[in-house]
Every structure is written in C-alpha cells, then in structure tokens.
Amino acid sequence: MSEIEKYSEKVFEEIKHVNEYGEEFWYARELQNVLEYKQWRRFSEVIDKAKQACENSGNTSSDHFANVGKMVDLGSSSKRNIDDYMLSRYACYLIVMNGDPRKEVIALGQTYFAVKTRQQELIENYEDLDEDQKRLAVRKEMKFHNKSLAEAAQMAGAVTPKDYAIFQNYGYRGLYGGLDAKAIHERKGLKKNQKILDHMGSTELAANLFRATQTDEKLRRDNITRKDEANKTHYEVGAKVRQTIADLGGTMPEDLPTPDRSISQIERKQRRSLISDADE
Incomplete structure (x- = not known):
C-alpha cells in the first residue's frame, strides 16, 4: 500500500460506521469536519451537487443519501433540528469529486474513495x-x-x-x-x-x-x-x-x-x- 493510501485510509476509516446488516456508511456531519468545511451551508451545496450527479448517472439519490436529521439540545429546554445524512461509499465519492479542489484533504478523499475503493470492489481481499x-x-x-x-x-x-x-x-x-x-x-x-x-x-x-x-x-x-x-x-x-x-x-x-x-x-x-x- 502506498503512503498516500495509508494516510487517506486512516483519515476516512476513522469516521466510517457499520450498521447491523454489516453495511458501511458515513455521516455527512462527520465528513464535513474531515473535509474542512466550517459551514454546513457550504457543505450542503456540495451535497446537492453530488445528489444531482447521482441522479444524472441513473441512480436514485435517496439510496445513497439517506436523510437522518435529528433534534439537538441547545440548553435551556430548547432544541433545534439539524440536517444530516447517512452516506454510502458512492455518495462520499461524489461529494469529494464535487468538493473544493484547492483543499489537499479533498485530493486524499478522492484517493480513498475513487482509487482504493475501486480496487477493493474488484478484489475484496486486495490487502491479502x-x-x-x-x-x-x-x-x-x-x-x-x-x-x-x-x-x-x-x-x-x-x-x-x-x-x-x-x-x-x-x-x-x-x-x-x-x-x-x-x-x-x-x-x-x-x-x-x-x-x-x-x-x-x-x-x-x-x-x-x-x-x-x-x-x-x-x-x-x-x-x-x-x-x-x-x-x-x-x-x-x-x-x-x-x-x-x-x-x-x-x-x-x-x-x-x-x-x-x-x-x-x-x-x-x-x-x-x-x-x-x-x-x-
């Protein structure tokens, strides 16, 4: 494994989740932080572009971008609903491909989700x-x-x-x-x-x-x-x-x-x- 792959794997594997069916996913809010987007508004614009790209490729965006908005406690008995998504690997790929190319971490995301992922899709036991x-x-x-x-x-x-x-x-x-x-x-x-x-x-x-x-x-x-x-x-x-x-x-x-x-x-x-x- 190259040094690029080792680093990018660590960055994106650390925020990966696995559900009860053994399916992997990422939360958009956590991916936002890793990709160094300070404002959700800016990041949600990237998500919208990725969802459109998903639809343009013949896929149903809701299959890859599952809305999981939740209420958060703001203190003093007040709560607020915040947007979030459960993202498939393909959704993450589309997000980094539509992200700010000036960010170095975007390039790392493209390495992880585009190159290494494709290898593992073709050969499940690539690392072995x-x-x-x-x-x-x-x-x-x-x-x-x-x-x-x-x-x-x-x-x-x-x-x-x-x-x-x-x-x-x-x-x-x-x-x-x-x-x-x-x-x-x-x-x-x-x-x-x-x-x-x-x-x-x-x-x-x-x-x-x-x-x-x-x-x-x-x-x-x-x-x-x-x-x-x-x-x-x-x-x-x-x-x-x-x-x-x-x-x-x-x-x-x-x-x-x-x-x-x-x-x-x-x-x-x-x-x-x-x-x-x-x-x-």
Missing part, C-alpha cells in the same frame, strides 16, 4: 494479495483508466499519437520530478519496446493510477478543450500527487525499486500454473 497479485490488479485498473484518459485528452485537443505522447510526458514530468518517459525508461534500465507501467511495483502503479484518474476527472470537469491546457493540467496533477507523497514522507516514484519480473512474465507464470492445475 501478494505483491505480484497487487501489481496485476492495479495494472488492470491502469489499462481501464488510461483508455478513459486518452479519450478525455483527445476531447481536449490531443488528437494525434504525437500529441498524446507529449500529453503523457507532461504527466510523467509532474509526478517524476521532471523525468519524461524516455528518462524513466533509462532509469529503470528498460528497452525501448518495454512498457514503463509493466515494470512498476504496486506502490508506483498506485501513484500513477491516482495521476491518471484525477487528470481524467479534471479535464472533463473543467471542460478543457485546448491541448496546451490539457498538458498543463496533466503536469499539475502529477506534481500535486508528488507533493502529497513528499508531505506524507513517502518515497518518490523514481526512487522505488524496479521489480525483477514484468507484468507479462507474471501473467505467463499464472497461465502455466493454471494449465498445470488443469492437467492434475
């Missing part, structure tokens, strides 16, 4: 997997999200293969302290035809997954339509991920060890194992 299995799981996610990122980049003007290669290098430079794809290849000792992402450990892959998902979201959310702005956005998101790693005392991605085996080698080993089991 060995390193090779984690690499395969995150690499699979990277392939999925890179397709979406490529589509967003194309809509932003990065149309040709050369445009997209330049766009990708901006993201790498932001995350890797100025290193582009060629420099990362050289640092890892890779051949020209070897893919960088296939020679990363799970922690490095997780940082790149965060870079890809957040750039994708920002390009679409900000309706960016110029490739120079898209390149700038990719760089800034990569740099923000790098700064977060630094703030948490993590290891910079270019300093993480390169695994002995590539993703394709792990996959071949798994296929051989499956064939061997079938022959027994």
Whole structure:
C-alpha cells in the first residue's frame, strides 16, 4: 500500500460506521469536519451537487443519501433540528469529486474513495494479495483508466499519437520530478519496446493510477478543450500527487525499486500454473 493510501485510509476509516446488516456508511456531519468545511451551508451545496450527479448517472439519490436529521439540545429546554445524512461509499465519492479542489484533504478523499475503493470492489481481499497479485490488479485498473484518459485528452485537443505522447510526458514530468518517459525508461534500465507501467511495483502503479484518474476527472470537469491546457493540467496533477507523497514522507516514484519480473512474465507464470492445475 502506498503512503498516500495509508494516510487517506486512516483519515476516512476513522469516521466510517457499520450498521447491523454489516453495511458501511458515513455521516455527512462527520465528513464535513474531515473535509474542512466550517459551514454546513457550504457543505450542503456540495451535497446537492453530488445528489444531482447521482441522479444524472441513473441512480436514485435517496439510496445513497439517506436523510437522518435529528433534534439537538441547545440548553435551556430548547432544541433545534439539524440536517444530516447517512452516506454510502458512492455518495462520499461524489461529494469529494464535487468538493473544493484547492483543499489537499479533498485530493486524499478522492484517493480513498475513487482509487482504493475501486480496487477493493474488484478484489475484496486486495490487502491479502501478494505483491505480484497487487501489481496485476492495479495494472488492470491502469489499462481501464488510461483508455478513459486518452479519450478525455483527445476531447481536449490531443488528437494525434504525437500529441498524446507529449500529453503523457507532461504527466510523467509532474509526478517524476521532471523525468519524461524516455528518462524513466533509462532509469529503470528498460528497452525501448518495454512498457514503463509493466515494470512498476504496486506502490508506483498506485501513484500513477491516482495521476491518471484525477487528470481524467479534471479535464472533463473543467471542460478543457485546448491541448496546451490539457498538458498543463496533466503536469499539475502529477506534481500535486508528488507533493502529497513528499508531505506524507513517502518515497518518490523514481526512487522505488524496479521489480525483477514484468507484468507479462507474471501473467505467463499464472497461465502455466493454471494449465498445470488443469492437467492434475
């Protein structure tokens, strides 16, 4: 697990609740405090946007935002009704995606609810997997999200293969302290035809997954339509991920060890194992 994931998990797991049916949920008032919104009025505006996004995606908002307003004692025998919600994980995801992007804790929330959550939805026992299995799981996610990122980049003007290669290098430079794809290849000792992402450990892959998902979201959310702005956005998101790693005392991605085996080698080993089991 990367340093980003460890910190964000602690922050958001501490306020998670589980009901009598074993279903997890979060209270909006507690999430408000964690996300550093001082006024409920401001936070409720974010909730309203998240509820609308929920409906726009074909879901019923009441299934994910359950109103649990309650009376609180103000003293002197007076009481007041305050709004609150029981939020599903999906509701929390929509809230952080609609939150103030200037808040660092919003970025941590996006890490927790978007990246790590998706891993655990796909593989319930993610934390119990060995390193090779984690690499395969995150690499699979990277392939999925890179397709979406490529589509967003194309809509932003990065149309040709050369445009997209330049766009990708901006993201790498932001995350890797100025290193582009060629420099990362050289640092890892890779051949020209070897893919960088296939020679990363799970922690490095997780940082790149965060870079890809957040750039994708920002390009679409900000309706960016110029490739120079898209390149700038990719760089800034990569740099923000790098700064977060630094703030948490993590290891910079270019300093993480390169695994002995590539993703394709792990996959071949798994296929051989499956064939061997079938022959027994």
